[in-house]
Amino acid sequence: MFRTIQIGAHVLAQGTYIRSFNDGRIEIATGRDSRLAGLPVQPGVSHGTHGGAGQKEMNGKGRGRIFAALAAIGLAFAGSTPAAAQDQVEILNVSYDPTRELYREYNELFHAWWNAQGHAPVTVSQSHGGSGGQARAVIDGLEATVVTLALSADIDAIAERTGRIPADWQARLPHNSSPYTSTIVFLVRDGNPRGIEDWDDLIREDVAVITPNPKTSGGARWNFLAAWAYAERNGLDPAEFVGAMFRNVPVLDTGARGSTTTFTQRGIGDVLLAWENEAFLALKELGEDAFDIVVPSVSILAEPPVTLVDGSITSDKQRAAAEAYLEHLYSPEAQALALRHYYRAWDTSLAAPEDLARFPDLELVTISDFGGWPVVQPKYFGDGGIFDQIYEE
Amino acid sequence: MRAGILRSPSPLPGFGLSFGIMMAVLSVVVLLPIGALLGRGLMIGAADLWDMVNSRRIWSALTLSFRAALIASLFNLVFGLMLAWVLVRYRFWGRRFVDAAVDLPFALPTAVAGIALTALYAPSGVFGQALAPLGIRVAYTETGIWMALIFIGLPFVVRTVQPVIEELDREVEEASATLGAPRSYTLRRVVLPTLTPALLTGFALALARSVGEYGSVIFIAGNIPNLTEIAPLLIVIRLEEYNYDAAAAIGIAMLVISFAMLLGINVIQIWSRRRIGLV
Numbered sequence: 001m002f003r004t005i006q007i008g009a010h011v012l013a014q015g016t017y018i019r020s021f022n023d024g025r026i027e028i029a030t031g032r033d034s035r036l037a038g039l040p041v042q043p044g045v046s047h048g049t050h051g052g053a054g055q056k057e058m059n060g061k062g063r064g065r066i067f068a069a070l071a072a073i074g075l076a077f078a079g080s081t082p083a084a085a086q087d088q089v090e091i092l093n094v095s096y097d098p099t100r101e102l103y104r105e106y107n108e109l110f111h112a113w114w115n116a117q118g119h120a121p122v123t124v125s126q127s128h129g130g131s132g133g134q135a136r137a138v139i140d141g142l143e144a145t146v147v148t149l150a151l152s153a154d155i156d157a158i159a160e161r162t163g164r165i166p167a168d169w170q171a172r173l174p175h176n177s178s179p180y181t182s183t184i185v186f187l188v189r190d191g192n193p194r195g196i197e198d199w200d201d202l203i204r205e206d207v208a209v210i211t212p213n214p215k216t217s218g219g220a221r222w223n224f225l226a227a228w229a230y231a232e233r234n235g236l237d238p239a240e241f242v243g244a245m246f247r248n249v250p251v252l253d254t255g256a257r258g259s260t261t262t263f264t265q266r267g268i269g270d271v272l273l274a275w276e277n278e279a280f281l282a283l284k285e286l287g288e289d290a291f292d293i294v295v296p297s298v299s300i301l302a303e304p305p306v307t308l309v310d311g312s313i314t315s316d317k318q319r320a321a322a323e324a325y326l327e328h329l330y331s332p333e334a335q336a337l338a339l340r341h342y343y344r345a346w347d348t349s350l351a352a353p354e355d356l357a358r359f360p361d362l363e364l365v366t367i368s369d370f371g372g373w374p375v376v377q378p379k380y381f382g383d384g385g386i387f388d389q390i391y392e393e
Numbered sequence: 394m395r396a397g398i399l400r401s402p403s404p405l406p407g408f409g410l411s412f413g414i415m416m417a418v419l420s421v422v423v424l425l426p427i428g429a430l431l432g433r434g435l436m437i438g439a440a441d442l443w444d445m446v447n448s449r450r451i452w453s454a455l456t457l458s459f460r461a462a463l464i465a466s467l468f469n470l471v472f473g474l475m476l477a478w479v480l481v482r483y484r485f486w487g488r489r490f491v492d493a494a495v496d497l498p499f500a501l502p503t504a505v506a507g508i509a510l511t512a513l514y515a516p517s518g519v520f521g522q523a524l525a526p527l528g529i530r531v532a533y534t535e536t537g538i539w540m541a542l543i544f545i546g547l548p549f550v551v552r553t554v555q556p557v558i559e560e561l562d563r564e565v566e567e568a569s570a571t572l573g574a575p576r577s578y579t580l581r582r583v584v585l586p587t588l589t590p591a592l593l594t595g596f597a598l599a600l601a602r603s604v605g606e607y608g609s610v611i612f613i614a615g616n617i618p619n620l621t622e623i624a625p626l627l628i629v630i631r632l633e634e635y636n637y638d639a640a641a642a643i644g645i646a647m648l649v650i651s652f653a654m655l656l657g658i659n660v661i662q663i664w665s666r667r668r669i670g671l672v
Contacts (some may be wrong), residue, residue, distance in 0.1 A: 132633045133633075136635075213616060216629065216630055216633050249617070250533060251616065252616040252622075258612075265517075266511065266518070266532070267516055382634065383634055383639060392448075392449065392450065
């Protein structure tokens with residue numbers, strides 16, 4: 001069962017419950033080899049007032065422990081600065097395309113919670129676009145307070161090129177700073193006329209596959225890696241397998257929404273490789289009788305991360321509000337909201353049962369199985385990388 | 394008289410001022426961005442530029458961009474001339490409406506044009522469904538790219554040729570007819586030579602516009618590398634990779650080829666003016 005715990009004044013973590021301690025703290029597993037202990041958070045109870053910082057235990061990566069601990073101390077310290085003044089604090093959230101609906105509702109949730117805490121009101125503005133383009137806008141000077149993008153590689157690029165985000169940003173919040181996740185599934189036409197069940201059906205000669213171009217779309221990079229993982233697990237040559245799949249692609253759109261349109265509106269292709277949340281949204285918007293979702297045997301855990309752009313922070317008040325804005329994404333209420341918007345969130349304590357029943361169980365590989373984005377980006381998607389070689393033959 | 398225009402007193406004063414403003418605006422709007430692109434190229438160096446451009450994928454994208462632009466502009470050259478001729482020489486119901494409709498491709502966001510054309514020509518669209526039994530596919534093929542470029546390039550030819558046709562002296566055509574010339578001869582030897590410079594200008598404008606077109610084409614092209622991937626998309630892909638040097642390299646390659654083509658058109662124009670001695 002998933003539980004939320006408090007590990008700093010503002011820092012929360014979610015994970016599977018392991019055991020209880022005598023002092024009321026509980027221990028949870030937050031990943032393959034990391035465990036955290038802290039006071040459990042009761043759903044619906046505000047958690048900004050707890051004083052004691054939780055104790056952390058990790059038997060995995062030592063570096064991550066130090067970063068996380070520093071981040072926790074930093075956040076706890078920042079969180080204790082009084083929010084007194086009258087003037088408006090502004091947050092600009094620079095995000096990617098499919099989160100539009102999620103953040104519209106989350107901003108209302110955050111306002112209500114933040115004001116109930118007795119803080120001065122905060123104005124949150126949103127900016128949406130393709131993840132890579134948004135990252136470039138921030139690099140070129142867009143004054144983002146927080147970025148909530150599709151790939152950690154995009155935030156890495158901001159960190160590397162501007163220095164406005166520290167290099168270890170991903171250890172600052174739980175779950176690799178990804179409050180919600182998603183995966184890649186297949187959207188097929190109603191009744192699945194081509195009988196597509198798994199990745200190996202996508203290299204059949206009679207199947208046309210729709211996916212955006214991994215060079216221009218963050219989502220398509222997850223598609224590519226998920227197919228790669230399937231081939232590896234089934235003893236196939238991954239490069240050959242993915243090459244065969246991309247030779248079945250008749251239209252390479254530049255973004256995920258473009259591919260969804262090509263498949264649903266233009267009637268091109270037999271199967272669309274889509275974010276799970278986009279696939280559910282397509283079903284909701286276009287009718288459940290037009291398309292079916294097919295869940296493959298293996299897919300990838302897509303982690304869209306969030307972080308603070310430290311270099312854009314102008315005041316302590318703004319920092320406190322922006323940090324709370326990101327941390328509150330991990331609260332049970334916000335997690336339930338993400339689940340309602342078809343994202344796989346961590347804390348299910350407040351979620352409606354029908355929102356949970358929607359997600360089938362499947363084997364998910366993670367980006368760390370590939371060595372992390374700093375390795376994956378140049379190797380697979382860089383100039384002359386594995387993806388380019390498919391089209392060089 | 395033309396040669397002495399700088400020194401001879403003009404009826405309107407203010408040459409210095411207007412020349413200064415013109416140069417300042419031209420520099421900021423046109424010369425600086427192109428200079429920045431070329432400056433980046435100079436920093437990279439010719440050998441590296443060549444290495445970044447010299448790959449099969451980039452060459453096929455460049456060939457596709459220029460071939461499609463050339464085909465679309467040639468089509469517009471013929472069809473645009475006919476359209477302009479009909480608009481000027483004949484009076485018919487709805488003429489003003491057709492005249493206004495010619496400018497629509499200027500006004501419409503190119504992305505909207507691309508999406509509309511794709512919706513029509515996709516296998517599920519109105520035209521696409523009609524063409525599918527004949528085995529003709531337009532959307533997501535090179536033919537689709539031609540369609541988009543024809544759409545955006547048409548007004549350039551019409552609007553350059555139209556005023557010249559209006560200025561044409563009908564009496565010259567009548568004189569040709571009374572001297573016993575057949576109609577086709579009058580068209581070939583009297584009308585077309587007068588229109589040639591304007592036609593070439595319109596052709597060059599349409600060509601230049603089509604080569605760099607991005608917004609409408611990416612929707613209707615399938616964007617498959619080596620087949621339907623246009624050069625401007627490759628530039629965007631390089632930018633997505635934060636590879637600004639390679640993006641600049643493709644940009645410079647397009648600039649050089651375009652410059653050579655426009656220069657060629659200008660040479661033909663000068664030659665035709667000398668030969669005909671008009672305009």
